[in-house]
Amino acid sequence: MNGQGLRVAVVVARFNEFVTRQLLNGALDTLSRHGVREEDIGVAWVPGSFELPVVAKTLAQTGRYDSVICLGAVIRGETDHYEMVAGQSAGGIASVGLETGVPTIFGVLTAENMDQAINRAGGKSGNIGSNSATAAVETARLVQSIK
Numbered sequence: 001m002n003g004q005g006l007r008v009a010v011v012v013a014r015f016n017e018f019v020t021r022q023l024l025n026g027a028l029d030t031l032s033r034h035g036v037r038e039e040d041i042g043v044a045w046v047p048g049s050f051e052l053p054v055v056a057k058t059l060a061q062t063g064r065y066d067s068v069i070c071l072g073a074v075i076r077g078e079t080d081h082y083e084m085v086a087g088q089s090a091g092g093i094a095s096v097g098l099e100t101g102v103p104t105i106f107g108v109l110t111a112e113n114m115d116q117a118i119n120r121a122g123g124k125s126g127n128i129g130s131n132s133a134t135a136a137v138e139t140a141r142l143v144q145s146i147k
């Protein structure tokens, strides 16, 4: 897929930064491999995954981006906070894409523990950030071809 000329925003949560920084690295590396120019990529950090949707929507509404990638890591703790954050983050991110028409990619890793998270952030199970970048390029090009 040729990503040349695509403008992509990446919103990344700082919570569990040890993991989310690896997701970001995977996404940026894959965007580059698809030909997306560095100057066409915007990165915004938010406190946690719960804040991903509002910043993603703001970026999508600027009209400056062909796709918005949301990256986070929600890891189960002792409380049910995990369910709330994961659920609201997923629902909010889906709404951004539907409300704005800008492909908004769900790259929020949900894991039972840190080992699972690390395995999906560049470990033996791949990198959710990289997968999200590929989805962003493909979906942006598809939406462009339909319009």
Ligand SMILES: O=c1[nH]c(NC[C@H](O)[C@H](O)[C@H](O)CO)c([N+](=O)[O-])c(=O)[nH]1
Residues within 6 Å of the ligand: 013, 015, 016, 047, 048, 049, 050, 051, 072, 073, 074, 075, 076, 077, 081, 082, 085
């Ligand atoms: O991105 C995450 N945010 C988390 N909480 C913070 C949340 O996203 C908001 O930043 C916070 O609630 C303030 O709105 C997490 N947990 O609490 O478990 C988590 O695992 N991952």
